[in-house]
Amino acid sequence: MKIVFWMYVLLAFAPxxxxxxxxxxxKQKLDAYLFVYFxxxxxxxxxxxxxxxxxxxxxKALNNNQPVISSAKIxxxxxxxxxxxxxxxxxxxxxxxxxxxxxxxxxxSNRAMVLLKSTDLVNWTSKVxxxxxxxxxxxxxxxVWAPQTIYDSEAKxxxxxxxxxxxxQPDIIYYAYANKDFTDLESEPKQLFFSPxxxxxxxxxxxxxxxxxxxxxxxxxxxxxxxxxxxxxxxRGYVLQDKYLQQTKDxxxxxxxxxxxxxxxxILMYDxxxxxxxxxxxxxxxxxxxxxxxxxxxxxxxxxxxVLPITAIEAKRLLAKWYSAKAVLESAxxxxxxxxxxxxxEKDKTVYxxxxxxxxLKTVDxxxxxxxxxxxxxxxxxxxxxxxxxxxxxxxxKTAETYKAxxxxxxxxxxxxxxxxxxxxxxxxxxxYYLYPTSDGFxxxxxxxxxxxxSTDLVNWxxEGTILDLEKDVSWGKRNAWAPTIAEKKIGSEYKYFYYFTxxxxxxxxxxxxxxxxxxxxxxxxxxxxxxGIKGGQExxxxxxxxxxxxxxxxxxGNGYMAVAPLNSDMVSIDTNSIKVITPNKDFREGxxxxxxxxxxxxLWSEDDTRSExxxxxxxxxxxxxxxxxxxxxxxxxxxxxxxxxxxxxxNCVIQIPGKDEWYMIYHRFNLxxxxxxxxxxxxxxxxxIDKMEFNADGTIKKVIPTIKGINPIxx
Numbered sequence: 001m002k003i004v005f006w007m008y009v010l011l012a013f014a015p016x017x018x019x020x021x022x023x024x025x026x027k028q029k030l031d032a033y034l035f036v037y038f039x040x041x042x043x044x045x046x047x048x049x050x051x052x053x054x055x056x057x058x059x060k061a062l063n064n065n066q067p068v069i070s071s072a073k074i075x076x077x078x079x080x081x082x083x084x085x086x087x088x089x090x091x092x093x094x095x096x097x098x099x100x101x102x103x104x105x106x107x108x109s110n111r112a113m114v115l116l117k118s119t120d121l122v123n124w125t126s127k128v129x130x131x132x133x134x135x136x137x138x139x140x141x142x143x144v145w146a147p148q149t150i151y152d153s154e155a156k157x158x159x160x161x162x163x164x165x166x167x168x169q170p171d172i173i174y175y176a177y178a179n180k181d182f183t184d185l186e187s188e189p190k191q192l193f194f195s196p197x198x199x200x201x202x203x204x205x206x207x208x209x210x211x212x213x214x215x216x217x218x219x220x221x222x223x224x225x226x227x228x229x230x231x232x233x234x235x236r237g238y239v240l241q242d243k244y245l246q247q248t249k250d251x252x253x254x255x256x257x258x259x260x261x262x263x264x265x266x267i268l269m270y271d272x273x274x275x276x277x278x279x280x281x282x283x284x285x286x287x288x289x290x291x292x293x294x295x296x297x298x299x300x301x302x303x304x305x306x307v308l309p310i311t312a313i314e315a316k317r318l319l320a321k322w323y324s325a326k327a328v329l330e331s332a333x334x335x336x337x338x339x340x341x342x343x344x345x346e347k348d349k350t351v352y353x354x355x356x357x358x359x360x361l362k363t364v365d366x367x368x369x370x371x372x373x374x375x376x377x378x379x380x381x382x383x384x385x386x387x388x389x390x391x392x393x394x395x396x397x398k399t400a401e402t403y404k405a406x407x408x409x410x411x412x413x414x415x416x417x418x419x420x421x422x423x424x425x426x427x428x429x430x431x432x433y434y435l436y437p438t439s440d441g442f443x444x445x446x447x448x449x450x451x452x453x454x455s456t457d458l459v460n461w462x463x464e465g466t467i468l469d470l471e472k473d474v475s476w477g478k479r480n481a482w483a484p485t486i487a488e489k490k491i492g493s494e495y496k497y498f499y500y501f502t503x504x505x506x507x508x509x510x511x512x513x514x515x516x517x518x519x520x521x522x523x524x525x526x527x528x529x530x531x532x533g534i535k536g537g538q539e540x541x542x543x544x545x546x547x548x549x550x551x552x553x554x555x556x557x558g559n560g561y562m563a564v565a566p567l568n569s570d571m572v573s574i575d576t577n578s579i580k581v582i583t584p585n586k587d588f589r590e591g592x593x594x595x596x597x598x599x600x601x602x603x604l605w606s607e608d609d610t611r612s613e614x615x616x617x618x619x620x621x622x623x624x625x626x627x628x629x630x631x632x633x634x635x636x637x638x639x640x641x642x643x644x645x646x647x648x649x650x651x652n653c654v655i656q657i658p659g660k661d662e663w664y665m666i667y668h669r670f671n672l673x674x675x676x677x678x679x680x681x682x683x684x685x686x687x688x689x690i691d692k693m694e695f696n697a698d699g700t701i702k703k704v705i706p707t708i709k710g711i712n713p714i715x716x
Contacts, residue, residue: 028091030261030309032372034121034318035059036083036096037305040443041103046079047071048098051300052318054371056260056267056307057280057292060331061300062322069116074126076112077102082203082254084148085308088158094118094308095182097147097160100128108142113162117182121314122321127183131164135188140167146203146254146304149178152234159234160185161192163202170200173217175235193217193229193238203304206234207257207266207286213238214286216245216255216268226255226270228286247281247291250274254304257286261309267292271304276442278302299330316373320396328376328393329403331369336360338410340417340687343645343673344403351391351403353384354410354708357459361385364407373397384408411459411710413669413687417441419451420610420668420686421483421541421591421651426658427515428488429495431716432456433655434464434515435666436484436499440686447481450501452516457713458655458664458690467517468510470503474521477503483591483651487544487553488515489571498571500526500542500555507542507557509572522572526555531563531579541651545594547625554625558583559590562605564626584620584629591617591651594625597663600699601625604637606650611683613640613676615650617667619701637693638667638704646706647676648686654693658716665693665704672708 035051047067051059062068071080079102086095095117101110111132118124132138147162161175174189193215195201200220207214215238216228226246229238245268246252254271268281268289280296281289310318326344329351333339336359343352353366363381368374373396382389384407394400418441426433432454439447449469453461470478482502489496499510499519507527510519527539537560544567546553553567555574558581565579584603591606604619617638620629640647652667668686669675675682690711694702 028311031312032310032315033059033258033261034085034308034310034314035302035305036085036308037302038081038083039065039301039303043079043102043104045303046081046102048080048083048096049300049302049305050318050322051298051302052315052323052371053307054369056258057295058297058369059299060323060327060369060371061298062318064324064327065300068322069124069126074114074116074124074128075100076128076130077105077110079103080114082146082304084146084205084256084306086149086151086158087308089151092119094121095149095158096124097149097162099145099147100130101143101145108165110143110145111138111141113144113147113160115160115178115182115184121310121318125183129185131185131189134185138166142166143171145171148205148306150206150208150234152177154234158182161204161206163200163204164189165200170195170198171202171220173201173204173215190235192235195219196240203254205255205257205306207259209266209286214257216257218253218255224251226252226268241287245281245289246270246279247289248272248279252279256304256306258307258309267307269307271302273303275448276301276446312372315371316396319371319373320398323371323374323395325393325395325401325403328368328374328395329391333367333369334365336364337366338413338416341410341413341672349401349403351405353405353407355407357409357411357713359409361407361409375400382407408709410708411712412689412691412706412708414459414461414666414690414710415453415688418671418685419688420684422666422668422688423483423485423543423653424655424666425486425488425515426655427495428490430454430515432515433458434486435461435688436467436486437668437688438482438484440668440684442684443681445480445482445684448479450481450484450499454516457715458711459713464516467512468499468501468519468521473510473519474503474508475523476525477506477508479504483541485542485544485653486515487546487571489553496571498544500544502540502542505538505540507539507555511572526572526574527557531558531561531581534558534561534563534581536560541590541592543592543594543653545596545625548596552625554594556592556594558592560588562588562592562603566626580626582626582629584631587618593653595654595656596625597656597661597695598699601627602654602701603629604652604654606652608650609683610648610650610686611680613647613670613682615648616640617650617652617665617704621699632700634700636703637701638665638706641706644706644708645672645676646670646708648682649689649706657714662714663693663695664690664711664714666690667706669706 033053039045050062053059080098083098100112112130116126157177163171175192176185177187179186203218225244231237252270338354365381388406419437420440421438423436435453484501506525510521512519543556565574593604620631648670670682
């Protein structure tokens with residue numbers, strides 16, 4: 001009778017239980033993603049940062065890409081790196097662990113990790129666990145790196161795993177169990193994975209799938225890359241699958257795997273740390289991975305981080321705490337917008353959207369990035385043809401803000417992205433213009449490749465791709481790809497292109513049959529040492545000029561000095577005895593540009609430092625391509641225009657429209673609007689612009705006015 005009664009009770013309440021579970025499921029539906037990461041090796045970069053995504057591919061930094069947790073308050077060293085985040089078994093408690101380390105003290109300087117816990121992703125408690133002082137037999141411990149956490153369903157505890165190095169031994173992945181409060185490790189560290197090669201293993205990341213634990217890790221010392229080992233048990237029995245899983249030849253670390261919401265697909269991401277970028281790959285079986293970089297977009301540069309799927313409620317809470325109206329406006333994703341150049345005034349509540357040439361001002365679809373808890377009106381294409389309009393937005397339920405929005409077509413900068421030190425030619429072979437810049441946006445000018453861009457009108461530019469990669473194509477210089485120049489020569493009935501470039505503070509030359517490459521390096525540096533009598537400066541910034549009167553080609557170069565030498569007829573060698581130093585004055589810095597007009601040889605150069613807002617262009621002239629340079633009294637022809645927010649204008653080249661006395665100056669400037677706020681970083685986040693250059697009747701050069709609008713398309 002009792003059995004029948006309880007069966008009746010269960011049946012009676014079954015619909016209620018199912019309904020309650022459905023409500024909880026809806027509430028806990030994973031609808032977005034949280035990316036936790038650090039940003040670099042400087043002390044102020046070794047901190048926990050957050051970014052958020054709706055789809056797992058496009059990520060927006062929270063808190064203006066500043067730390068969300070103070071490293072000084074949670075660590076013993078003042079810095080934290082390699083954060084890993086995990087959702088607890090109860091669905092609401094979040095666990096995070098990180099390396100307690102300041103890299104400036106040395107890669108063998110840290111002994112601790114940080115354990116953190118939260119129930120709202122905003123407020124965190126933390127504890128430092130120093131392995132060397134917490135456990136015995138750790139006297140030879142040198143470093144504790146990249147901890148992560150996973151729940152052990154058998155032990156019913158949270159397991160922390162990380163790599164440690166003792167003495168001269170390799171880095172080994174260990175594990176231990178955290179206590180109930182996640183404030184300490186309660187068990188002795190034990191080795192988790194035994195490498196058959198006995199090589200170093202770091203940056204472990206475990207994901208459970210189809211009854212197997214997949215341990216991804218980085219190998220070091222015997223081939224560097226990401227491999228994985230697989231086991232049916234969390235703490236033992238891992239068998240190495242001996243193949244590299246990264247889809248790049250570049251050095252990588254910090255593998256992180258997460259499953260896309262409502263999908264059977266996984267993302268394996270990793271830090272391509274030598275190139276300053278992240279790579280995302282996709283898989284359905286965790287064995288074969290396909291690069292999906294073209295689908296990924298971030299407004300920040302992460303280092304070794306992890307991704308946690310989160311609910312819409314959690315996303316709204318994070319956005320309400322750490323997102324701003326400025327960030328929403330900057331998220332405008334329309335392909336017609338020059339996104340690096342959106343100007344926002346938070347005080348006056350105005351926003352300016354620069355549009356690419358050919359955009360229709362009557363129907364501008366701003367395409368703001370859609371995140372939970374953000375509302376924007378109007379949420380449809382806007383007519384800017386008659387002037388400004390109002391945009392109202394609200395974040396996470398906070399009070400709505402209204403901005404006065406305007407939009408115009410801007411032809412400067414002419415290239416999308418960060419580029420500098422431009423050189424330009426008109427190709428008689430293809431009847432097109434080609435721009436050859438430094439690939440910028442790399443801290444400390446650390447780019448390693450060159451690209452070119454083609455155009456028929458100097459306004460609309462096509463990315464022709466990489467034409468020379470130092471790491472792959474150049475044996476004598478693998479770093480600092482800077483400031484190229486180029487010459488088109490007709491040899492017999494065929495055109496040849498000679499590309500002079502800086503690598504590792506030396507100058508080389510590569511050759512191609514086409515202006516868009518690919519180029520083949522000559523195999524050695526053309527200029528590798530200072531001219532006689534020169535003690536300072538660098539062997540950089542080549543410029544190629546061919547004298548129209550004699551057809552003799554000259555190479556100019558130098559930082560801190562200006563040198564010149566005639567090129568031999570092969571265009572890939574010079575007579576070192578013919579090198580002449582013709583530095584125009586004591587203020588000469590770099591970036592020589594030479595051209596000929598109406599019997600005069602014009603010499604242009606940059607003064608000051610490319611990191612300075614006062615970087616600028618001066619000029620002189622001569623009767624010969626390698627003679628004494630006369631400097632006019634008023635020879636400053638390009639400088640900053642603060643009234644337009646334009647700074648750091650310099651390192652130019654010049655182009656004459658074929659058959660016309662029509663001239664244009666191509667130069668770089670700081671990014672507008674952020675460059676002036678970036679300090680030294682403005683000097684390697686530069687943009688290429690073009691403005692008209694004109695002459696007075698006596699041949700002197702008029703001041704070139706740097707503009708935002710740029711030039712109109714030209715016709716040959």
